[in-house]
Amino acid sequence: xxxxxxxxxxxxxxxxxxxxxxxxxxxxxxxxxxxxxxxxxxxxxxxxxxxxxxxxxxxxxxxxxxxxxxxxxxxxxxxxxxxxxxxxxxxxxxxxxxxxxxxxxxxxxxxxxxxxxxxxxxxxxxxxxxxxxxxxxxxxxxxxxxxxxxxxxxxxxxxxxxxxxxxxxxxxxxxxxxxxxxxxxxxxxxxxxxxxxxxxxxxxxxxxxxxxxxxxxxxxxxxxxxxxxxxxxxxxxxxxxxxxxxxxxxxxxxxxxxxxxxxxxxxxxxxxxxxxxxxxxxxxxxxxxxxxxxxxxxxxxxxxxxxxxxxxxxxxxxxxxxxxxxxxxxxxxxxxxxxxxxxxxxxxxxxxxxxxxxxxxxxxxxxxxxxxxxxxxxxxxxxxxxxxxxxxxxxxxxxxxxxxxxxxxxxxxxxxxxxxxxxxxxxxxxxxxxxxxxxxxxxxxxxxxxxxxxxxxxxxxxxxxxxxxxxxxxxxxxxxxxxxxxxxxxxxxxxxxxxxxxxxxxxxxxxxxxxxxxxxxxxxxxxx
Numbered sequence: 001x002x003x004x005x006x007x008x009x010x011x012x013x014x015x016x017x018x019x020x021x022x023x024x025x026x027x028x029x030x031x032x033x034x035x036x037x038x039x040x041x042x043x044x045x046x047x048x049x050x051x052x053x054x055x056x057x058x059x060x061x062x063x064x065x066x067x068x069x070x071x072x073x074x075x076x077x078x079x080x081x082x083x084x085x086x087x088x089x090x091x092x093x094x095x096x097x098x099x100x101x102x103x104x105x106x107x108x109x110x111x112x113x114x115x116x117x118x119x120x121x122x123x124x125x126x127x128x129x130x131x132x133x134x135x136x137x138x139x140x141x142x143x144x145x146x147x148x149x150x151x152x153x154x155x156x157x158x159x160x161x162x163x164x165x166x167x168x169x170x171x172x173x174x175x176x177x178x179x180x181x182x183x184x185x186x187x188x189x190x191x192x193x194x195x196x197x198x199x200x201x202x203x204x205x206x207x208x209x210x211x212x213x214x215x216x217x218x219x220x221x222x223x224x225x226x227x228x229x230x231x232x233x234x235x236x237x238x239x240x241x242x243x244x245x246x247x248x249x250x251x252x253x254x255x256x257x258x259x260x261x262x263x264x265x266x267x268x269x270x271x272x273x274x275x276x277x278x279x280x281x282x283x284x285x286x287x288x289x290x291x292x293x294x295x296x297x298x299x300x301x302x303x304x305x306x307x308x309x310x311x312x313x314x315x316x317x318x319x320x321x322x323x324x325x326x327x328x329x330x331x332x333x334x335x336x337x338x339x340x341x342x343x344x345x346x347x348x349x350x351x352x353x354x355x356x357x358x359x360x361x362x363x364x365x366x367x368x369x370x371x372x373x374x375x376x377x378x379x380x381x382x383x384x385x386x387x388x389x390x391x392x393x394x395x396x397x398x399x400x401x402x403x404x405x406x407x408x409x410x411x412x413x414x415x416x417x418x419x420x421x422x423x424x425x426x427x428x429x430x431x432x433x434x435x436x437x438x439x440x441x442x443x444x445x446x447x448x449x450x451x452x453x454x455x456x457x458x459x460x461x462x463x464x465x466x467x468x469x470x471x472x473x474x475x476x477x478x479x480x481x482x483x484x485x486x487x488x489x490x491x492x493x494x495x496x497x498x499x500x501x502x503x504x505x506x507x508x509x510x511x512x513x514x515x516x517x518x519x520x521x522x523x524x525x526x527x528x
Contacts, residue, residue: 031514032521033452035253037185038379038387043264046184047247047454048256051273053280054291056181056243058272063239064181070235071133071177072194075170076201077229078140081147081222082109082160082167084206086333087352088218090341095218096153104157106334107476109164110326114469116168121176121462122302128292129177130242136173137233139166144226148219170198171465175446176458180243185264185375188394188447192371195439196363203359210353241280242290249525252454302459305524309456310463312520317509318445319464321502323471325405325438328495330476332412332431335483339416345424358432362439370440373397374447391451392513395506398444402503405437406496413492452517453524 037044049057059067085092085105093102116136124132143163150156175194182190205225213221254261262270284290309315336355340347374397382389408430415426445464450457482491509516 030253031518032249032252032454032525033391033517034514035389036387037254037382037389039261039263043185043379044254044387045262045264045267046254047251048254048260048262049267049270050247050256051271052245052277053272053274054277055245056241057183057245059181059241063241067181067240067243068178068190068194069197070232070240071170071174072197073201073232074133074137074140074229074236075174075194075198076205077225077232078167078170079198080202080205080209081140081144081225081229082113082164083330084202084209084356085160086337087206087209087356088213088221089334090337090349090352091213091218099153101153101157103334105160107330107473108157109160109167110330110469110476111473112161112164113168113171114466114473116165117172117462117466117469118303118306119165120169121172121458122299122306124173124176124244125302125458126296126298127294128242128244128290129173129180130240130290131288133169133173133177133240134233134236134288136166136169137229137236139163141226141229141233143167144222144229148222148226168465168469172458172461176461177240177243179446179450179457180245183264184451185379187450188374188378188443189367189371191446192367192374192443195443196367196371199359199366199435199439200363203357203363206356206359207353210350214350237286241285242292244292247455249455302462305456305459306463308523309453309459310467312453312524313516314452314509314513315449315460315463317502317505318441318449319467320471321402321499321506322438322441322445322464323468324475324495324498324502325434325441326468327472327475328405328409328492328499329431329434329438330472331482331491331495332434334476335416335488336427336431339419339427340424342419344420345427347424355428355431358428359435362432362436365436366439366443369400370397370443374444390514391448391517392510394444394448394451395510395513398441398506399503401437401440401444402499402506404433405499406503408434408437409492409496409499413489413496416488416492418489452513453521455526456524 035046037046045057047057049055052058089102089106092105093099096102120132120136140163143159143166146159146162147156150159175191178194179187179191209221212224216224248257250257250259256262278291310319333356337352339345340352340355341349374394377393377396378389381393411426412430412434415422415430419427442464446461449460449464453460485491486494
């Protein structure tokens, strides 16, 4: 009888939520993503945490932040090894006698990062995040060693592609691990912290890269960061816990298994249930396989859900938008070195790392403007709407980075086409501004799609990461021919126009997103 009463309580509370949201029970089904977040001056915790000590939402804050920092460190080295080779291109062109395939060292990893996401994350759904993440650490280290000892350009390209399969986990799996330990109202800020830490570390590593390769050669560039990856692997074994946890649909509306809501002020004093659930211990957390029940059937189910979700308008929009921004940024990084090394700028090759070091500034800008602002707008709009929040409020902060992206394309194209009329800043500032635009949209795309489809959030991440990888690869693959045919200015004006069109489509999504969620939620939810 107790279970029946709890079920009745849960149903009653859910129906009450419908009424508060202006959707009378029996008239319209609840819409996933539309929920009561604010109660008076307090925040309702979503997803609702259980009383299970192994629930990652119940981890102490110091452990949550430490895990975020460690997976961000993995993201730093993975992102650098796969995507930060731009400053080495002049040296590699000289080493390989001007072979045109040197450009493949820059472009192909983006494709293989997407493939890595498609392969790894479904298995993380089946056996847990931790074993797949630890294995990815091993692959990243092995890939770095392969490149370090490669004896031909073909082997070098193969090593980078192999390494990129693991580096791709810095885009989806690492974000999943960080995101699954925090609540909805913290999500934007925490994902932005992850991206900012990753960006800051990558920027500092890139600055060091020019001096490192000058002193030790490009092979030891791989060697040094393989060693850093090995240190990250050790920290991950010790402190990165399993974060996969099966939650019922009601949890994503703010209800625990007993049908109760948990407010933020109540959470610190809430007692866990050690009688019903096993305790979480440090030694148990050290096991590669934790408490997750292996379900191999989740792998094909994941790919099926991925195919479905990729066609949802909101997800498809951010796949396209982030892919265009990443492709444009890769196009920019492929040519900036030759522009700055040639007259009239005549840069010292040792200083090329400082160009990408502008990403350090981006790291400090993204967190407040994409992360904290996103959460602030979410809570502010909820307070003005009787506590009810809508994911579309996450789209408002996208206006600034998209405007910056459009301006960056135009300015960069002009500065590269007419270098005699522009200072070096005409190349450097738009390049880093474009990176700000890309990272901001990545953060906002993650939080928006997770808010819209919380039970498919991990699938949405892979759709975004893999999709943008394929799109950016298509954009950047023909870089040389693209610039040769149109010139820098016209080519990047085309990119600016495409971004402008996508900005307009974002406005449409803001006003129609709720109707899209109502129609698509039947394919993106699992009933209790």
